[in-house]
Amino acid sequence: MARLVLHAVIAGLIGVLAQLAPVAADEMTAQEKQLYEAAKKEGNLTWYVAQYSTKQSEDHGQTFTKRYPGVTVDVIRTTGQVAYARLTQDLRAGVPQCDLFTGTDIGHYVTLKKDKQLLKYVPENHAKLRKPYQNLDSDGYYFTTSANPTVIIYNTNLVKPEEAPKNWTDLVNPKWTDKVAVAHPGFSGSMGSWTVLMVKLYGWEFLDKLKKVNPLIGRSLLDPPTILNAGERAVGISSMTTATRLYLGKNPIAIVYPTDGVKLTLSASGIPANAPHPNAAKLFANYLLSVENSETLVKWGGQPLNAAVSPPKGVPSIDEIKVAPLSEEEVVSQVPETIERWRDTFGN
Amino acid sequence: MATSSETAMGQGTVRRGLSTALLRVRFFEPASILWVLLILFLLFLVASPFAHLLVVSFEKTGGDGFTLANYVTAYSRSRYLDGLRNSLMLGLATAVVCVAFALPMAWAVSRTNMPAKWLVWGTVLGAFILPPYLTAIGWILLAGPNAGWLNRMWMAITGAESGLFDIYTFTGIVLVIALNAFPYVFLFTKSALDLVSTEMEEAANILGANAWQATWKVTLPLIWPAILGSIIIVFLEAIALFGVPALLGIPARINFVTTQLWEFFGFPLRMEVAAAYSMPLLLITLLLIYAQRLLLSRKGYVSQTGKGGERRPIDIGPWRFVLLGYCTLIGVLAVAAPAYVIVQASFSKAWGRAMSWDNFTVIHYWQILFEQSMTQQAIMNSFMFAAAAAFLAIGLALAIAYLVTRRLVPWGNVLAFLCMAPFVIPGIILAIGFYAAYATPPVALYGTATLMILAFAARFLPIAYATSAAGMRSINPEMEEAVRILGGGRLTAIRAVVAPLLKKTLLGGWLLVFIPATRELSAAIFLVGPQTRVMSVLIYDMSEEGNFELVSALGGIILIATSFFVWLGFKLVGRDFMLRGR
Numbered sequence: 001m002a003r004l005v006l007h008a009v010i011a012g013l014i015g016v017l018a019q020l021a022p023v024a025a026d027e028m029t030a031q032e033k034q035l036y037e038a039a040k041k042e043g044n045l046t047w048y049v050a051q052y053s054t055k056q057s058e059d060h061g062q063t064f065t066k067r068y069p070g071v072t073v074d075v076i077r078t079t080g081q082v083a084y085a086r087l088t089q090d091l092r093a094g095v096p097q098c099d100l101f102t103g104t105d106i107g108h109y110v111t112l113k114k115d116k117q118l119l120k121y122v123p124e125n126h127a128k129l130r131k132p133y134q135n136l137d138s139d140g141y142y143f144t145t146s147a148n149p150t151v152i153i154y155n156t157n158l159v160k161p162e163e164a165p166k167n168w169t170d171l172v173n174p175k176w177t178d179k180v181a182v183a184h185p186g187f188s189g190s191m192g193s194w195t196v197l198m199v200k201l202y203g204w205e206f207l208d209k210l211k212k213v214n215p216l217i218g219r220s221l222l223d224p225p226t227i228l229n230a231g232e233r234a235v236g237i238s239s240m241t242t243a244t245r246l247y248l249g250k251n252p253i254a255i256v257y258p259t260d261g262v263k264l265t266l267s268a269s270g271i272p273a274n275a276p277h278p279n280a281a282k283l284f285a286n287y288l289l290s291v292e293n294s295e296t297l298v299k300w301g302g303q304p305l306n307a308a309v310s311p312p313k314g315v316p317s318i319d320e321i322k323v324a325p326l327s328e329e330e331v332v333s334q335v336p337e338t339i340e341r342w343r344d345t346f347g348n
Numbered sequence: 349m350a351t352s353s354e355t356a357m358g359q360g361t362v363r364r365g366l367s368t369a370l371l372r373v374r375f376f377e378p379a380s381i382l383w384v385l386l387i388l389f390l391l392f393l394v395a396s397p398f399a400h401l402l403v404v405s406f407e408k409t410g411g412d413g414f415t416l417a418n419y420v421t422a423y424s425r426s427r428y429l430d431g432l433r434n435s436l437m438l439g440l441a442t443a444v445v446c447v448a449f450a451l452p453m454a455w456a457v458s459r460t461n462m463p464a465k466w467l468v469w470g471t472v473l474g475a476f477i478l479p480p481y482l483t484a485i486g487w488i489l490l491a492g493p494n495a496g497w498l499n500r501m502w503m504a505i506t507g508a509e510s511g512l513f514d515i516y517t518f519t520g521i522v523l524v525i526a527l528n529a530f531p532y533v534f535l536f537t538k539s540a541l542d543l544v545s546t547e548m549e550e551a552a553n554i555l556g557a558n559a560w561q562a563t564w565k566v567t568l569p570l571i572w573p574a575i576l577g578s579i580i581i582v583f584l585e586a587i588a589l590f591g592v593p594a595l596l597g598i599p600a601r602i603n604f605v606t607t608q609l610w611e612f613f614g615f616p617l618r619m620e621v622a623a624a625y626s627m628p629l630l631l632i633t634l635l636l637i638y639a640q641r642l643l644l645s646r647k648g649y650v651s652q653t654g655k656g657g658e659r660r661p662i663d664i665g666p667w668r669f670v671l672l673g674y675c676t677l678i679g680v681l682a683v684a685a686p687a688y689v690i691v692q693a694s695f696s697k698a699w700g701r702a703m704s705w706d707n708f709t710v711i712h713y714w715q716i717l718f719e720q721s722m723t724q725q726a727i728m729n730s731f732m733f734a735a736a737a738a739f740l741a742i743g744l745a746l747a748i749a750y751l752v753t754r755r756l757v758p759w760g761n762v763l764a765f766l767c768m769a770p771f772v773i774p775g776i777i778l779a780i781g782f783y784a785a786y787a788t789p790p791v792a793l794y795g796t797a798t799l800m801i802l803a804f805a806a807r808f809l810p811i812a813y814a815t816s817a818a819g820m821r822s823i824n825p826e827m828e829e830a831v832r833i834l835g836g837g838r839l840t841a842i843r844a845v846v847a848p849l850l851k852k853t854l855l856g857g858w859l860l861v862f863i864p865a866t867r868e869l870s871a872a873i874f875l876v877g878p879q880t881r882v883m884s885v886l887i888y889d890m891s892e893e894g895n896f897e898l899v900s901a902l903g904g905i906i907l908i909a910t911s912f913f914v915w916l917g918f919k920l921v922g923r924d925f926m927l928r929g930r
Contacts, residue, residue, distance in 0.1 A: 046878045046879070048878070053893050053895070054720075054722070054889075054890055054893060054895070054898075055715075055720075055895075055898075058719070058720050058721075058722065061721075062719075072721065073721075074721065074722070074725075074878060074879070075720075075721070075722050076722075076878045076881075077722075077889065078889055078892075079892060081614060081615060082614065084615050085613065085614040085615040085617065086878075088615055088616070088617060089613075089617055089794070090794070090795070090877075092617060092788070093787055093788050093789070093792065093794035093795070094788075094789055094792065094794075095792060095794040095795050095877075097795055097877055097878045097879070098878070178493070178510070184598065186611065186614070187892070216493075216516065216599055217598065217599050217601065218599060218892060218894065219598060219892035220892040220893055222892070222893040222894065223892060223893065223894045225894075226893065226894025226895065226896075227495075227894055229698075230492075230495040230698075230699070230894070231494060231495045232492050232493070232494045232495035232496075233494065343427060343611075344425075344426075344427060346601045347427065347430065347601045347602065347603055348427065348431075348597065348598060348601055348602065348603035348607060348608075348611075
């Protein structure tokens with residue numbers, strides 16, 4: 001009898017602890033609680049992500065699962081164009097796989113929305129975002145999950161600060177022949193909008209000049225910083241997040257905010273209309289805009305989305321940086337042609 | 349009368365017809381249905397994807413109506429044509445380099461008194477264990493133009509401003525593929541050399557030729573068909589490869605057929621154009637295989653006669669050390685160096701830094717095996733898909749081999765041909781055929797494990813078939829007949845007699861399918877879905893982040909697993925198990 005009571009007490013305790021352990025359930029808002037219950041039934045979600053590196057994406061997924069046990073995230077990390085290609089293949093095959101699409105080319109969302117392939121959903125936390133990040137889509141089909149400017153970086157072992165490039169055109173100076181690293185717009189969405197900006201500012205000749213310095217072309221925009229860090233190339237372009245993380249991690253990487261302005265496009269996430277796990281997707285989407293997740297973003301060197309979190313120390317915040325003018329519409333309309341011109345210029 | 353007799357005759361025929369039918373039913377074996385199903389399955393697995401490929405290449409996007417537009421699109425841009433030209437050049441150059449690598453090795457092992465011949469065998473085995481994309485990653489770490497180890501060493505020694513080697517070039521790509529593919533030439537030419545008897549060389553010697561002249565004028569011409577045959581195989585391997593052109597060709601800005609096909613599979617998906625664009629590759633393959641057949645069927649090269657003949661190694665004096673040096677160099681370039689840097693990078697915090705204790709870490713293995721769900725799933729998938737594909741391929745191959753060798757069905761040769769066909773079809777084209785046939789509705793296998801398993805099984809069916817057919821030929825039918833006389837059916841005979849007798853052969857065949865299937869990339873890259881990613885695809889995806897430590901650790905796992913299964917094969921099946929079925 002005594003043993004039975006003991007068992008009952010232990011069982012009760014475990015039950016209470018399980019309730020308490022991750023997030024005290026009463027900290028959750030009503031909507032959150034409801035989503036969590038529904039999400040638990042779905043169990044997991046598939047996340048097509050291009051905005052972060054593999055490791056960082058896994059980190060976002062795992063911190064999410066810590067907060068919401070019973071809901072796991074399958075990370076499918078590729079470059080923006082590849083992620084979109086897979087998504088459209090899914091749609092064409094009529095076999096939905098993706099629950100949340102976190103790409104790097106805003107044009108994809110415009111097309112998906114036009115084709116009625118997105119679910120209308122405004123996360124609860126959307127209202128807590130910093131003002132410039134709100135209302136990326138006024139109809140509520142997609143929302144900002146990353147504000148990651150493209151900057152110039154150089155390897156401090158190979159380049160003295162006074163010799164470093166100051167603006168984008170310095171990158172194509174013949175003195176950097178064989179020393180430049182960039183990415184490929186046919187793969188990377190951020191690289192696509194960067195190329196659109198370069199062509200807008202300096203014309204198609206920019207591509208020819210870039211070709212003359214014989215750059216090492218990776219696929220992802222994550223490629224150049226690693227290449228520079230290894231000393232394979234001396235100067236290049238990078239997302240500010242990666243550059244900040246390397247810089248704060250005492251790697252031989254320095255950041256230049258070009259005088260003609262960084263490229264800044266907001267990167268979006270959206271839930272496909274036919275997502276197999278829509279509730280888990282909504283819960284995760286809401287989580288991506290939460291305070292916790294912005295802290296994770298900052299930990300990885302990124303800019304926080306949630307207004308309650310401050311940017312990483314030691315680097316300027318986004319309001320202090322000069323941003324080059326580039327509209328969403330320009331990106332949407334120019335990227336496909338730019339990719340073709342790039343491929344014809346560089347041969348693949 | 350006449351009428352009644354006609355009726356009687358008619359009835360007789362009917363009755364006889366009926367009784368034969370009854371007899372048929374009586375002797376009808378359930379196995380027959382199985383045979384029909386198996387043949388249908390073989391058609392489904394091999395013939396239908398190619399039929400679809402051909403049909404799709406003439407289809408309008410979306411699938412209705414005949415058009416030639418895909419062909420116009422596929423051959424209208426200079427970039428696309430460059431891809432074709434570059435692939436042909438790549439195949440040719442790789443084949444030539446392979447011969448330069450492997451011919452001296454084969455000659456040294458087969459004909460000379462060179463010491464330490466095991467070293468060459470070790471190299472050949474090592475090159476088999478390293479998948480091409482890992483050789484490429486190893487060489488990126490070795491010969492990246494500025495940060496590669498070799499280049500930094502060169503800069504440190506000479507004080508030069510820039511490195512000596514650049515792997516991101518056409519030459520670099522050729523070299524990497526050749527270092528991986530030369531075993532084909534080695535195995536082909538070595539077995540041909542083994543058959544040339546010393547007497548022929550001696551005859552030349554008696555007529556006044558020295559050892560070199562005899563080799564050049566007698567031995568070499570005799571093995572010409574084998575060399576040409578292996579050149580064709582290497583050529584086909586090289587043009588069908590996806591991993592190396594993608595890893596090295598994209599940064600090198602060189603377009604190849606396979607990377608261009610991958611671009612067509614990007615956004616917007618142009619499967620129809622891809623099908624049209626893959627036709628030259630298919631045609632070249634078919635032509636070359638036909639050429640190889642012609643070549644090998646010519647009768648002027650008979651060197652094996654009923655008289656045996658003696659084969660003595662030629663004493664080449666001090667030259668044997670020169671040859672040994674050459675073989676060692678190839679061994680280092682092909683296996684030791686790339687494998688070493690991959691293993692080292694996988695245990696490093698930063699691969700660019702020198703080897704030291706404070707740079708040592710096992711964190712990458714830890715993350716892959718225990719932390720990241722993505723890599724865990726990919727590793728599981730790789731082994732499960734490969735195992736399932738191997739069972740499927742061996743099961744089907746054994747059954748078809750049984751049908752063909754026991755002549756149970758007409759058109760056995762056609763079945764055998766179908767089983768062997770995927771051997772010569774580039775994996776990437778097989779994958780596009782599979783995509784066209786089965787990914788989309790009505791079959792709708794898109795993104796499923798089934799699709800991957802079927803594709804792997806089809807891709808490696810020839811290995812399974814060659815092994816099974818060789819095994820079947822070694823079994824005298826009288827043992828099965830005994831079963832049948834005692835009242836057992838065909839299936840009993842297979843289960844109780846054939847399978848146990850072929851246990852070792854089947855195990856060997858299973859491993860020969862399983863091992864390459866665990867690392868397959870060219871077909872997998874077109875067929876994976878989010879839940880069916882395998883290690884090779886993950887390596888390709890992760891390599892774009894420049895995170896070579898993690899990529900190397902994943903590569904390390906492939907190397908360890910492959911070595912283990914090769915060892916297992918040696919242990920259970922015998923030393924020559926990898927040479928069977930080729």
